[in-house]
Amino acid sequence: MQKESGHAEYDVLVVGGGIAGQEAALNMGSMGYQVLLVEKDLSMGGKMLQLSKVFPTLDCAACIATPKVSETARHPNITIFTNSEMKDLSREENGSFSGILVKSPRYIDEHACTGCQDCEEACPVIVRDQYQYNLVGRKAAYIPFSIASPRVAAIDIDNCILCGACERACPADAVDFRQEKEEMPVRVKTVIIATGFRLFDPTVIERYNYRKLRNVITSMQMERQLVPTRPYNNVLRPGDGKMPDNIAYLLCTGSRDETLGNPICSQVCCMYSIKQAQLVLGALPMADVTIYYIDIRAFGKGFEEFYRQTFDMGVEFVKGKVAEIDGEEDGDLILKYEDVETSTIKEARHDMVVLSVGILANRDPENLFTGGELDIDEYGYVRQPAQLSSPASTSMEGVFVAGTASAPMDIPDSISSAGAAAAEAAGYLRKGMMK
Amino acid sequence: MPGSKKTVDEMKKKREVSPQLRESLKEYNRIRKIIISELGSEPKTIPEIARSSGLEENTVTYHLMTMMKYGEIEEDRMDDMDEYYYYRLGSD
Ligand SMILES: Cc1cc2nc3c(=O)[nH]c(=O)nc-3n(C[C@H](O)[C@H](O)[C@H](O)COP(=O)(O)OP(=O)(O)OC[C@H]3O[C@@H](n4cnc5c(N)ncnc54)[C@H](O)[C@@H]3O)c2cc1C
Numbered sequence: 001m002q003k004e005s006g007h008a009e010y011d012v013l014v015v016g017g018g019i020a021g022q023e024a025a026l027n028m029g030s031m032g033y034q035v036l037l038v039e040k041d042l043s044m045g046g047k048m049l050q051l052s053k054v055f056p057t058l059d060c061a062a063c064i065a066t067p068k069v070s071e072t073a074r075h076p077n078i079t080i081f082t083n084s085e086m087k088d089l090s091r092e093e094n095g096s097f098s099g100i101l102v103k104s105p106r107y108i109d110e111h112a113c114t115g116c117q118d119c120e121e122a123c124p125v126i127v128r129d130q131y132q133y134n135l136v137g138r139k140a141a142y143i144p145f146s147i148a149s150p151r152v153a154a155i156d157i158d159n160c161i162l163c164g165a166c167e168r169a170c171p172a173d174a175v176d177f178r179q180e181k182e183e184m185p186v187r188v189k190t191v192i193i194a195t196g197f198r199l200f201d202p203t204v205i206e207r208y209n210y211r212k213l214r215n216v217i218t219s220m221q222m223e224r225q226l227v228p229t230r231p232y233n234n235v236l237r238p239g240d241g242k243m244p245d246n247i248a249y250l251l252c253t254g255s256r257d258e259t260l261g262n263p264i265c266s267q268v269c270c271m272y273s274i275k276q277a278q279l280v281l282g283a284l285p286m287a288d289v290t291i292y293y294i295d296i297r298a299f300g301k302g303f304e305e306f307y308r309q310t311f312d313m314g315v316e317f318v319k320g321k322v323a324e325i326d327g328e329e330d331g332d333l334i335l336k337y338e339d340v341e342t343s344t345i346k347e348a349r350h351d352m353v354v355l356s357v358g359i360l361a362n363r364d365p366e367n368l369f370t371g372g373e374l375d376i377d378e379y380g381y382v383r384q385p386a387q388l389s390s391p392a393s394t395s396m397e398g399v400f401v402a403g404t405a406s407a408p409m410d411i412p413d414s415i416s417s418a419g420a421a422a423a424e425a426a427g428y429l430r431k432g433m434m435k
Numbered sequence: 436m437p438g439s440k441k442t443v444d445e446m447k448k449k450r451e452v453s454p455q456l457r458e459s460l461k462e463y464n465r466i467r468k469i470i471i472s473e474l475g476s477e478p479k480t481i482p483e484i485a486r487s488s489g490l491e492e493n494t495v496t497y498h499l500m501t502m503m504k505y506g507e508i509e510e511d512r513m514d515d516m517d518e519y520y521y522y523r524l525g526s527d
C-alpha cells in the first residue's frame with residue numbers, strides 16, 4: 001500500500017470476499033496489481049464456505065474453498081479488510097476512485113488473537129448462531145466458525161453483558177473493548193463489485209408456516225446439517241430431534257413467482273436440492289425423499305447425469321405446486337398440492353420439509369457510489385449493459401461486476417465471471433484507464 | 436500480564452446492557468439446569484425430557500444441541516424404533 005495525500009492507494013478495489021471476489025482478487029494480484037479486498041462479514045469466503053458438498057461432482061465445498069481463502073489471505077499483492085465496508089466512493093477527475101474504508105470494531109486485536117477460544121469458553125452468553133442459520137446457539141465472544149478466515153475471535157457487542165470474562169480469560173491479551181470504528185481514505189484505479197446474493201426469507205410466504213412449524217427448514221439449514229461441523233449430531237428435526245425418514249423438498253420457494261416480486265429462476269435450487277437429496281440418502285439410507293417441482297432445470301455440464309442418478313437412488317419427483325403446509329400434533333407436516341400431471345388437489349404427509357429458497361439480489365451496490373451512477377437492473381442486480389460482448393462491464397467505466405452480484409449463478413459460473421471481470425479490469429488499467 | 440487490563444470498564448461507561456438480554460440469558464440458564472437435572476439419573480431422548488419437564492420439544496432441542504456443542508452433553512444410543520437418540524451428560 002502506498003500513501004499519497006493521506007489516501008492509501010491501490011490499483012483495484014474488490015468489494016466482497018465470496019468465491020467471486022477472491023477469484024477476481026487472486027487474478028489481479030497474480031498479474032502484479034495491488035488489490036484492496038473489502039469484506040463486510042467477520043470472515044472471508046461468502047456462502048460457499050457454509051456449503052456441504054457441491055453439485056455435480058460432490059466435492060467437499062470447504063476442501064475447495066479453504067485453500068482459495070488461504071491463498072487470497074497470503075497473497076503478497078492482496079490487502080484484506082474484513083468486518084469492513086466502503087462508503088462515499090466517487091470518481092475523481094483523473095478517472096480514479098476515492099472513498100472511505102470503514103472498519104467496524106471486533107473488540108479483538110486481530111494480530112494478537114491466537115484463536116484458542118478461551119474467551120469463547122469463558123463467555124456466559126448464548127444467542128442464536130447465524131452461521132448455523134439459527135439451529136443452535138453460540139457465545140457473544142466467538143470465533144465465527146471453525147474454518148473462518150481470519151480465524152480470530154470477535155465480540156458481538158449487541159449481545160455482550162460486559163462481564164469482562166473474555167478479557168480475563170484471554171492468554172494473549174487480545175480482547176480490547178476500547179476499539180472504535182476506523183475510517184481510512186483510499187484511492188483506487190478500478191473497482192470490481194462481487195457483493196454476492198441474499199437468500200429469500202420464506203416467512204414471507206405465510207401459508208408455508210416457516211418458523212411456526214419447526215420441522216419446516218430452509219435449504220441453507222439443511223446444507224449446515226450435512227457438513228461435518230453440523231449443528232446437530234445427525235440430520236434431525238429441529239422440532240423434536242427426531243431422525244426424519246420422509247423428507248420433502250419444495251423447489252422454487254421464492255423464485256419464478258410474480259406475486260413475490262421475483263419472477264426469475266434462481267438457477268441453483270434444482271441442482272442443490274438434487275445434491276442434498278443424494279447427501280441426505282447418504283446420511284439416512286432408510287429415508288424417503290420427494291422433490292416437488294415445477295420443472296427441473298439441469299442445464300450445465302454433468303447436470304443431467306447427476307439428476308438421473310437421483311432416480312436410481314429412489315428419489316421421487318412430483319410435478320406439483322404446493323399451496324400450503326400444515327402441522328400435525330406429532331410434528332409431521334401435511335402438504336396440500338396441485339398435482340400438475342392429473343390437475344387434482346392432493347395431500348401428502350412428510351416428517352420434514354425443506355424449502356429450496358431462491359437467490360435474491362444484494363441491494364448494497366446501489367449505494368456504493370455517490371451520485372447513483374451505477375445502474376441496477378429491474379431485479380436489483382448490477383446491470384450488465386453489454387452482457388454478450390463484455391459481460392463484466394457495468395454502466396460505469398472502470399467498474400466491473402463478478403459472480404452473483406450480476407445475476408443468480410452457481411460456483412463454476414461465479415468463478416468464470418470473476419476471471420472475466422479481472423481480465424476486463426486489467427485491460428482497462430493497461431489501456432491507461434478512461435478513454 | 437494477561438488478564439490484568441480491564442478495558443471492559445471503559446465500555447461500561449458507554450453502553451448499557453439491555454434488560455431483555457439479561458432476561459434471555461437467565462431463561463437459557465434456567466432451561467440448561469432443567470436439562471442437566473433431567474439427565475442426572477439416566478440418558479433420555481428429547482421427547483422424554485420434554486414430557487417430564489413440561490418444556491416444549493423444540494426448546495429442549497435448541498438448548499440441548501447448544502449444550503452438546505459446548506461439551507456439556509453427549510450422544511448416547513438410539514431408541515428401539517431408530518427415531519430418537521438418547522443423550523447423557525458429558526464426561527468432563
Ligand atoms: C442452499 C444453497 C446451496 C448451494 N449449493 C451449490 C452447489 O452445490 N454448487 C454450486 O455451484 N453452487 C451452489 N450454490 C450457489 C453458490 O452459493 C453461489 O454460486 C456462490 O456462493 C456465489 O458466490 P459469490 O461470491 O457471487 O457470492 P457470495 O457467496 O454471496 O459472497 C459475497 C460476499 O460479499 C460480501 N459482501 C456483501 N455485501 C458487501 C458489501 N457491501 N461490502 C463488502 N462485502 C460485501 C458477503 O459478506 C460475502 O462474503 C448454492 C446456494 C445455496 C443458497
Ligand code: SF4
Binds near residue numbers: 112113117119152170
Ligand atoms: S481473543 Fe484471546 S482468548 Fe479469544 S480466541 Fe483470541 S487469543 Fe484466545
